[in-house]
Amino acid sequence: MRMLREVQNTFQTELHAMYPKKEIDNFFFMLAEAYYGISRLKLALESDVKIENLEIILNALDLLKKGKPIQYILGETEFFGLLFKVNAHVLIPRPETEELVDWIIAAFKDQGSEFRVLDIGTGSGCIAVSLAKNLPKAKVYALDVSNKALKMAKQNAELNNVEVAFIEDNILNPCHTELVSASHKFDVIVSNPPYVRLQEKALMKGNVLNNEPHVALFVDDDDPLLFYKTICEFSKANLKENGKLFFEINEYLGHDMIDLLKDYNFKDIELKQDIFKKDRMIKGVFS
Ligand SMILES: C[S@@+](CC[C@H](N)C(=O)[O-])C[C@H]1O[C@@H](n2cnc3c(N)ncnc32)[C@H](O)[C@@H]1O
Incomplete structure (x- = not known):
């Protein structure tokens, strides 16, 4: 003793x-x-x-x-007031992502009828599960390329007593332009995709670099908006007219993101900073 x-x-x-x-x-x-x-x-x-x-x-x-993060040692963390299991296959949910969730909840909390939400690159399921928990009218879908991440996300949906439909798919796969039939398009698409450029590796802390899944973090320097472009393209077929697209973004690429959303004919584009005054999220309305 x-x-x-x-x-x-x-x-x-x-x-x-x-x-x-x-x-x-x-x-x-x-x-x-x-x-x-x-x-x-x-x-x-x-x-x-x-x-x-x-x-x-x-x-x-x-x-x-x-250098192992405490969240992986404990196997759990808190996000948006909820408990989430985490392991080395999922990114540790970040406080800035809570701000994105908060923004979406504020926009849809008064919605009286059922609406459909898709979270692309769900990881631990933190965005999808928090939205399902706080927006009772939302029918939430969540997609990830990683089967192991999806296992964790499913556990987190159960742990928090919410229903989320999980889809294993690669969003970069050009074959699936239409995930759903036209009558079942989404009202909201949200994504916090990999957005750290390989050139930014040197700026990152060792405990992130050596422990968190690289598939969740990195994108090629040559095409840092690859996921965003693909998701905008995907939205053309899968987001309802006047449906909303929400992204968490790389703080250095806010203005490129505005241009991208304009190129895809989104209107009412809003770039938003996180509590550290960094350009961190953007939303647009599909027209
Ligand atoms: C930055 S993490 C975000 C995880 C979680 N949504 C969050 O906010 O903490 C990006 C996620 O995208 C997934 N991902 C990476 N490439 C993908 C692809 N080609 N198709 C679908 N999901 C992908 C990763 O497995 C990872 O879970």
Whole structure:
């Protein structure tokens, strides 16, 4: 048996070169809660609390030292107030994506009749599941090329008690111009596709680069808007007239994205910044 407080000190000593003190404490408290059911408050009230099975938290410390994100160590994270399982096959949902979800919910919360939503590149399912949870009139579909990501997304739909129809497909595959028949076009298409150019790799943190799936992150330098162009093209056949297209975007390509949406005859185009004042999302209405 060892005092949990001592383990907290070990975390600080071993990780101080890699993370700020507050973040290390956050890691420690998340792990203490997940592995031993001991909350931050309990530890504050009973500072001499002891634990058995020390290896489990020391293993996690080892992984943190190797740069593994805490979300993958715990196997879960929170997104839009909901719990999501994550593993190495899915991107860890980001706070900026919560802002995109929020934007869509604000636009459709008063919708009185059923409407159809498609999330392209669903990964953990964070966008699709959050929309299904918060927009009861939405019939949500979610597509990904990765079978392993879809398995995780399905689990997340079950975990959060929502219905999402999952589709395994490659959006870049030119054969499927029409996913649905004309009578079943979508009212909303949303996507947070891979948008990091290979040239931006050098700017990225090692823990992202070495742990998160590259299929979820990267696009060729030669054609950084490849996914966006393909999805605009796809929208011509699969989005209803006046249907809305929402994208999360690369902060450096906001103006290129406006031009792209104009080229595809979208109207009411709106570019929106995230809380860090970076161009992060765009929407357009199909005409
Ligand atoms: C940036 S991640 C977004 C994941 C999730 N929607 C989110 O916001 O956290 C991009 C997703 O697109 C998927 N993807 C990559 N290439 C694809 C393709 N050609 N067709 C369909 N999905 C693709 C990846 O598997 C990954 O899950």
